[in-house]
Amino acid sequence: MNAIKEARKLIEREPTNPSAQTLSRLVLALESEANFPISDIYLLDYDYFQLALKILEGWRLDRYIAGKARLFDVSLQTEALAAKTSAAPSA
Numbered sequence: 001m002n003a004i005k006e007a008r009k010l011i012e013r014e015p016t017n018p019s020a021q022t023l024s025r026l027v028l029a030l031e032s033e034a035n036f037p038i039s040d041i042y043l044l045d046y047d048y049f050q051l052a053l054k055i056l057e058g059w060r061l062d063r064y065i066a067g068k069a070r071l072f073d074v075s076l077q078t079e080a081l082a083a084k085t086s087a088a089p090s091a
Helices: 003-013 018-032 046-087
Strands: none
Touching: 003 018, 003 046, 018 046
């Protein structure tokens, strides 16, 4: 099971659990690009700590993939503009 899905299930199952609340705050901070005290992760028990690390790893990978998609989109736009410019008649 991927970390995001696992975290969601844990948070849904035990929303008042302090570890689940920490994971929830971590996810909210990642999504909003807000600050998150890294020391809060160190206070988690080992299993939740490992899950937090997996969430961070997955989030970073997702951002990389999103960045790659944006780069591809900009490259396509640039290529289309270059083709349009080279096809325009010279004055």
